[in-house]
Amino acid sequence: MNELRMILKKEFIHILRDRITLLLVLAMPVALVLLFGFTISTDIHNAKVAVLDYSKDTHSQRLLQKMFSSNYFQIVSYPNTEAEIDFQFKENNIKLALIIPQNFEEQLEKEHVVTLQVINDVSDLNVASILNNYVRAVVRDFQDEYNSERSDEGDVNIVTKMQYNPNMESVYMFVPGIITLIMILVTALMSSITLAREKETGTMRMLFITPVKKIYIIIGKVIPYMIISFFSTIVIIIISVFVFKMPLNGSIFFLLLLCIIFMLTSASFGMLISAVSTTQLDAMMITMMGLFLPTVLLSGFLFPLNSMPMIFQLIANVFPAKWFILAIKDVMIKGSGLSDVWAYLLVLLGMAVVFISISLKMLDKRN
Numbered sequence: 001m002n003e004l005r006m007i008l009k010k011e012f013i014h015i016l017r018d019r020i021t022l023l024l025v026l027a028m029p030v031a032l033v034l035l036f037g038f039t040i041s042t043d044i045h046n047a048k049v050a051v052l053d054y055s056k057d058t059h060s061q062r063l064l065q066k067m068f069s070s071n072y073f074q075i076v077s078y079p080n081t082e083a084e085i086d087f088q089f090k091e092n093n094i095k096l097a098l099i100i101p102q103n104f105e106e107q108l109e110k111e112h113v114v115t116l117q118v119i120n121d122v123s124d125l126n127v128a129s130i131l132n133n134y135v136r137a138v139v140r141d142f143q144d145e146y147n148s149e150r151s152d153e154g155d156v157n158i159v160t161k162m163q164y165n166p167n168m169e170s171v172y173m174f175v176p177g178i179i180t181l182i183m184i185l186v187t188a189l190m191s192s193i194t195l196a197r198e199k200e201t202g203t204m205r206m207l208f209i210t211p212v213k214k215i216y217i218i219i220g221k222v223i224p225y226m227i228i229s230f231f232s233t234i235v236i237i238i239i240s241v242f243v244f245k246m247p248l249n250g251s252i253f254f255l256l257l258l259c260i261i262f263m264l265t266s267a268s269f270g271m272l273i274s275a276v277s278t279t280q281l282d283a284m285m286i287t288m289m290g291l292f293l294p295t296v297l298l299s300g301f302l303f304p305l306n307s308m309p310m311i312f313q314l315i316a317n318v319f320p321a322k323w324f325i326l327a328i329k330d331v332m333i334k335g336s337g338l339s340d341v342w343a344y345l346l347v348l349l350g351m352a353v354v355f356i357s358i359s360l361k362m363l364d365k366r367n
Contacts, residue, residue: 043307044130046074050085050097053078055104063100063142072134085119089163090334092326095121096131108146108154115157122165123333125173127304132160164333171244176328177301179236179259180321184295186229187263189287191222191270196283199274214360222267229266233259249335258331258345262324265348268355269320275362295321323347 049067053060067073076094079085085097099117101107107114118135120128139156147153165172195218237255240246248255269291277283296302298312299321305313316322327344330336338345 044127044134044304045071045306047072047096047127047131047134047306048076048094049073050077050079050088050094051075051100052080052082052085052097053100054102055100057103057105059105059108059146060100063139066138066142067098067135070134070138072131072138089119089121090330090336090340092330095124095127096135098135108156112152113155113157115159117159117161119161119163122162122168123172123329124300124304125165125168125170126302127306128162128165128168130304169245171240171246172329172333173301175236175240175244175246176325176332177299179233179328180262180295180299180301180325181292182232182236183229183259183263184266184291184321186232187222187225187266188270188273188291189284190225190228191267192273192277192283192287193280194221194225195271195274196277196280199277200279218271218356218360222271226260226263226267229263230256230260233263246332248332250331250337254337255328255331258324258327258341261345261348261352262320265320265324265352265355268352268359271359272355272362275359291319294319298322299325301325320348320351 051064051067053064064075068075073096077088079088079097082099085094085099088094089097097119099119101115101117104114116139118132120132122128136158139158143154143156146156162168198221234256237248241248270287273286273290274283277286294316298305298308298316298319300316301321305316305322308316323344327336327341327348330341330344334340
């Protein structure tokens with residue numbers, strides 16, 4: 001029994017000395033509960049909507065008031081033409097557009113039937129389906145209220161146009177996310193583990209005293225995994241396009257450039273993780289908790305960001321996956337070019353510069 005007590009004492013001393021692992025073990029349950037509790041939700045609030053009202057009569061205003069008073073929608077623009085709606089969809093300014101026909105009130109009162117057109121951005125299938133249900137609920141509420149005031153019942157129909165994804169293929173949503181996860185797993189995870197292993201075994205200290213510049217040592221460690229990740233990404237794109245019929249409406253060369261920039265950002269994130277890690281296990285746990293899970297939950301890949309509390313929406317901006325998924329969807333599905341996604345690329349490059357600078361300083365101090 002005394003031997004067991006000594007072993008237990010030894011293990012507790014070891015755990016208490018390894019502060020990073022102890023912090024991760026204690027913080028992980030809390031972080032998981034908060035992340036899953038607040039991010040896994042199918043509710044959407046304040047989705048940005050454009051309204052093209054050709055009628056502008058009393059009934060159309062009542063309908064819009066119902067939409068505006070709900071917490072589902074936020075009417076952000078009143079375009080004058082459908083071309084303006086298309087432009088706003090491409091710029092990601094709106095998620096849904098409502099077109100009210102001319103003589104809306106007259107058709108409803110005299111013909112007792114009128115048709116509204118709803119345009120959904122179905123590049124994100126989950127969000128589009130939820131918003132489409134919300135619109136139908138608001139219109140049905142308007143119709144019931146209208147019919148309760150009259151003896152002759154009116155019928156408000158909805159014609160839905162599926163922008164960018166007319167067949168509502170789920171592959172449009174999953175492929176960008178899968179590409180993102182593969183890059184993070186291969187580039188960030190392997191880079192962080194490799195550099196942490198060099199620190200753990202002491203070889204990093206020996207490399208830093210050689211005449212080779214530190215940046216060359218780090219790049220030499222990271223580039224092989226970037227190359228592997230790049231070829232894996234090409235294979236995924238080929239399978240997605242030719243097997244699952246994922247569209248590739250933008251430039252293939254620009255898409256590959258975008259992937260390279262994201263790989264650089266992921267690798268720099270891996271460097272930062274290795275800089276704060278003391279062992280390979282620490283690097284693996286931090287990567288999974290600090291990068292992989294946020295990529296799944298806070299990137300808009302599976303769950304809409306609009307449904308999350310504002311604090312999590314702000315935190316999502318820190319992770320490169322959100323910006324990459326926005327950019328790759330625009331390029332592949334909407335056919336966007338550099339002029340459309342330059343802001344996302346600038347954010348990714350800025351993150352890479354910041355992460356690399358911090359990592360080099362921290363590695364230099366520790367070694």
